[in-house]
Amino acid sequence: MPSHAETFPPDAPPPRLELRGITKRFPGCLANDHVDLVLQPGEIHALLGENGAGKSTLVKMIYGVLHPDSGTMLWQGAETTVPDPAGARRLGIGMVFQHFSLFDTLTVTENIALGLDDAGRMDELADRIRSVSERYGLALDPERHVFHLSVGERQRVEIVRCLLQDPKLLIMDEPTSVLTPQEAAKLFETLRVLAAEGCTILYISHKLEEIRALCSRATVLRAGKVVGATDPRQETARSLAEMMMGAELSTPERPPQGAAGAARLSVRHLSTTSDNPFATNLKDVSFEVRAGEILGIAGVAGNGQAELMAALSGEMLVADSESVVIEGTSAGHLGPRARRTLGLAFVPEERLGRGAVPELSLSENALLSGYAREPLVRGGMVHFGRARAYAETIIRGFNVVAHGHRAEARSLSGGNLQKFIIGREILQKPKLLVVGQPTWGVDAGAAAAIHKALIGLARSGAAVLVISQDLDELFVLSDRISVLFHGRLSDSRPTHETTVERIGLLMGGLFGTPPDEDGEITRAV
Amino acid sequence: MSFIRLEPRGQASKTMVYVTPLLAVALTLLSGFILFLALGFDPVKALHAFFIAPLTSVRGLGELVVKATPLVLCAVGLAIGFRANVWNIGAEGQLTLGAITGGGLALAFYGEGGWWLLPLMVIGGAVGGAVWAAVPAFLRLRFNASEILTSLMLNYVALLLLNYLVHGPYRDPDGFAFPESRLFEADAVLPILWSGTRVHLGALFALLAVAGGWLLIARTFIGFQIKVIGLTPAAAGYAGFDQKRIVWLALLLSGALAGIAGMGEVAGPIGQVTAGISPGYGYTAIIVAFLGRLHPVGILLAALLMALSFIGGEAAQIAMGLPKAITGVFQGMLLFFLLASDVLIRYRVRFGTRRAVA
Numbered sequence: 001m002p003s004h005a006e007t008f009p010p011d012a013p014p015p016r017l018e019l020r021g022i023t024k025r026f027p028g029c030l031a032n033d034h035v036d037l038v039l040q041p042g043e044i045h046a047l048l049g050e051n052g053a054g055k056s057t058l059v060k061m062i063y064g065v066l067h068p069d070s071g072t073m074l075w076q077g078a079e080t081t082v083p084d085p086a087g088a089r090r091l092g093i094g095m096v097f098q099h100f101s102l103f104d105t106l107t108v109t110e111n112i113a114l115g116l117d118d119a120g121r122m123d124e125l126a127d128r129i130r131s132v133s134e135r136y137g138l139a140l141d142p143e144r145h146v147f148h149l150s151v152g153e154r155q156r157v158e159i160v161r162c163l164l165q166d167p168k169l170l171i172m173d174e175p176t177s178v179l180t181p182q183e184a185a186k187l188f189e190t191l192r193v194l195a196a197e198g199c200t201i202l203y204i205s206h207k208l209e210e211i212r213a214l215c216s217r218a219t220v221l222r223a224g225k226v227v228g229a230t231d232p233r234q235e236t237a238r239s240l241a242e243m244m245m246g247a248e249l250s251t252p253e254r255p256p257q258g259a260a261g262a263a264r265l266s267v268r269h270l271s272t273t274s275d276n277p278f279a280t281n282l283k284d285v286s287f288e289v290r291a292g293e294i295l296g297i298a299g300v301a302g303n304g305q306a307e308l309m310a311a312l313s314g315e316m317l318v319a320d321s322e323s324v325v326i327e328g329t330s331a332g333h334l335g336p337r338a339r340r341t342l343g344l345a346f347v348p349e350e351r352l353g354r355g356a357v358p359e360l361s362l363s364e365n366a367l368l369s370g371y372a373r374e375p376l377v378r379g380g381m382v383h384f385g386r387a388r389a390y391a392e393t394i395i396r397g398f399n400v401v402a403h404g405h406r407a408e409a410r411s412l413s414g415g416n417l418q419k420f421i422i423g424r425e426i427l428q429k430p431k432l433l434v435v436g437q438p439t440w441g442v443d444a445g446a447a448a449a450i451h452k453a454l455i456g457l458a459r460s461g462a463a464v465l466v467i468s469q470d471l472d473e474l475f476v477l478s479d480r481i482s483v484l485f486h487g488r489l490s491d492s493r494p495t496h497e498t499t500v501e502r503i504g505l506l507m508g509g510l511f512g513t514p515p516d517e518d519g520e521i522t523r524a525v
Numbered sequence: 526m527s528f529i530r531l532e533p534r535g536q537a538s539k540t541m542v543y544v545t546p547l548l549a550v551a552l553t554l555l556s557g558f559i560l561f562l563a564l565g566f567d568p569v570k571a572l573h574a575f576f577i578a579p580l581t582s583v584r585g586l587g588e589l590v591v592k593a594t595p596l597v598l599c600a601v602g603l604a605i606g607f608r609a610n611v612w613n614i615g616a617e618g619q620l621t622l623g624a625i626t627g628g629g630l631a632l633a634f635y636g637e638g639g640w641w642l643l644p645l646m647v648i649g650g651a652v653g654g655a656v657w658a659a660v661p662a663f664l665r666l667r668f669n670a671s672e673i674l675t676s677l678m679l680n681y682v683a684l685l686l687l688n689y690l691v692h693g694p695y696r697d698p699d700g701f702a703f704p705e706s707r708l709f710e711a712d713a714v715l716p717i718l719w720s721g722t723r724v725h726l727g728a729l730f731a732l733l734a735v736a737g738g739w740l741l742i743a744r745t746f747i748g749f750q751i752k753v754i755g756l757t758p759a760a761a762g763y764a765g766f767d768q769k770r771i772v773w774l775a776l777l778l779s780g781a782l783a784g785i786a787g788m789g790e791v792a793g794p795i796g797q798v799t800a801g802i803s804p805g806y807g808y809t810a811i812i813v814a815f816l817g818r819l820h821p822v823g824i825l826l827a828a829l830l831m832a833l834s835f836i837g838g839e840a841a842q843i844a845m846g847l848p849k850a851i852t853g854v855f856q857g858m859l860l861f862f863l864l865a866s867d868v869l870i871r872y873r874v875r876f877g878t879r880r881a882v883a
Contacts, residue, residue: 314765315762315763335765335767336765337764340765354760354763355760355763358757359757360753364752368753368764369763371746371764381745382745382746382748
């Protein structure tokens with residue numbers, strides 16, 4: 001590697017990584033516009049920005065997945081290019097992606113071997129995995145099969161895979177979005193140890209409290225440009241959010257709940273069985289959602305949320321018709337269409353590909369679920385004029401940024417598509433709304449609008465059920481909170497009587513052993 | 526690492542979707558030119574005999590319509606299924622069954638016909654085709670058996686059934702044991718629409734199928750459900766569309782249309798039930814459906830083009846002494862070039878290894 005050390009004063013080591021004027025253009029969009037970024041050895045540096053601000057593009061260029069159109073990259077002071085991820089790993093750059101790439105039916109060691117460029121002998125590799133996981137407090141059994149592992153453990157596999165290559169720079173993309181607060185706290189300990197050993201960590205997250213607790217430096221991107229660099233410890237979550245958005249943040253206010261009305265949804269002793277060995281069966285789940293209230297169901301993904309959603313929407317029929325009662329009617333054997341007629345509206349977790357058809361226009365997507373409760377179909381014929389008008393009403397009422405009702409669903413950003421889908425469901429004036437992950441991956445502005453709409457719907461007399469992994473969100477929205485763990489649902493608690501710590505312990509499976517009221521266990525942030 | 530890779534282009538161009546069928550036709554003609562040259566024929570003369578000469582006489586134009594009629598009827602039904610990911614490859618067998626049931630009615634009421642016989646034969650043909658298509662529908666929904674295989678295999682069963690019938694129960698008692706039925710009486714023959722040609726009432730059915738198919742696809746709620754199921758099955762489940770109902774509808778409808786096409790052949794240009802009622806209309810209709818972009822109007826144009834390949838193939842055999850296989854060669858090339866251009870509007874070809882590209 002050629003040395004450029006002479007350009008620096010001899011006493012200051014060169015930055016670990018320096019980006020100068022990095023620009024990347026995609027057809028129709030400038031993803032990164034002359035981005036400058038300096039990462040020092042041993043620092044935990046946050047990369048902040050709303051969806052579509054260009055964070056992913058930037059880290060993909062650092063990791064060699066994409067290549068910049070212009071600009072220079074300096075690795076430890078020397079100009080370099082990263083041709084591909086293997087090249088990045090050779091330099092000492094590791095990355096933990098938001099979505100894991102693990103094979104369920106292979107063991108931890110086998111999975112790690114697949115991701116290494118020189119795995120060596122399997123038994124030696126297992127020993128190395130053990131020693132690394134002990135050193136950094138990442139408990140992991142190399143012989144176990146991945147399908148036995150919790151999400152937090154799977155993430156450890158990915159981290160250990162990076163650590164085995166002695167990275168000098170570790171990129172973490174939204175690492176805590178799938179973790180309980182306690183798991184997140186353990187991850188932070190590991191990251192602090194790594195940083196103390198001189199490894200640089202580039203940390204991407206939209207959880208601002210985490211960034212304030214963990215990072216010493218933050219670079220903020222907006223619309224592909226660096227709009228600021230700051231020390232997050234000196235900022236508030238609100239000021240960071242406003243930097244990201246470039247506008248003032250309005251937080252939704254939750255007016256006090258009136259007396260809860262009649263039960264709109266009763267789930268009684270709901271159990272499911274599935275042919276799929278990787279599905280989580282629901283076990284004796286019972287709860288009620290009453291008119292005018294929001295019930296939140298917390299839990300780490302994969303604990304039965306998908307099964308609960310399908311059993312409520314009617315996409316999966318349940319054995320006992322009485323175990324799902326909507327508006328007093330036993331609905332366990334009714335399909336989605338009949339349940340909609342009873343007053344159910346539904347927002348699935350998967351927006352593009354379930355909640356909306358990517359290739360179809362917004363007016364056709366308005367028809368997708370709107371046909372059941374809006375007069376869009378007459379005598380078997382589609383009333384396209386009305387579907388268009390309905391789409392326009394949603395777009396106006398929920399400030400959806402789109403090129404009119406003709407825009408394809410896939411052309412919308414995640415936040416705008418979610419506003420459209422939630423608007424489509426709410427404008428049907430449902431008696432009961434079930435929402436999965438309402439603001440997952442949605443930028444702060446859209447999330448606030450969605451929260452406001454959900455609270456408004458509940459206060460107008462509808463029953464709302466929110467299933468989410470985001471505890472902050474559930475504490476903003478819910479009147480009561482339950483936790484789903486391994487297919488079982490805890491009793492609900494009024495939100496004002498519980499704490500993030502207690503819910504976090506329930507998410508980790510500590511049912512029936514309530515901890516002391518004051519949290520001895522420190523909160524993640 | 527492979528040396529040829531396909532890279533997604535991102536957005537496929539809307540114009541190209543309509544240009545590629547024309548491109549495929551042009552490439553087919555070019556390849557035909559080279560093929561004729563290599564075989565030692567005068568390519569200009571051969572292509573003229575194949576594609577131009579049939580269009581210069583009233584009789585030729587009439588034949589074009591006669592051949593396009595069953596293609597349109599089969600392809601409109603297939604296209605509705607293909608849009609919903611229902612892959613009916615059995616139009617040939619359903620057409621054969623329509624000929625057996627429709628033609629069977631003509632023979633059953635031989636000598637006692639009336640104005641009611643033709644409508645009855647139309648219904649009989651439709652029911653025969655639909656029943657044949659109901660088998661793959663049932664097998665798919667009950668046992669999750671691929672309708673591609675089951676419908677294809679039933680084509681051979683239908684053909685053997687037809688062979689049995691013309692050698693046995695359907696055989697003309699005064700026909701010197703030739704494997705064919707009596708000639709139908711006037712009450713059982715579709716009226717000629719264009720005198721001097723063999724264009725029959727079936728052509729009108731084909732036009733009605735085009736109009737009805739368009740209405741179904743573009744305007745009805747069923748058509749919308751078909752579209753959603755075809756594009757994103759998960760979204761159809763979310764919306765509560767009944768996918769089983771759509772599978773039944775697609776197969777029964779395409780079976781009925783193919784059955785009407787088969788009835789139209791025996792009650793139209795053939796005028797009796799024989800062992801050879803179709804030169805592969807049911808298979809060619811698959812090409813027609815894709816060449817027409819699964820759109821009824823596109824199918825009408827594509828069917829005329831494919832009909833020309835049938836007639837031109839015959840004409841070229843007679844005029845130039847070209848082998849019979851020439852028709853199949855041209856149809857195959859057309860489908861090949863269409864599918865290839867489809868891939869190339871969505872992907873671009875890269876040569877060399879990944880690293881060389883980066």
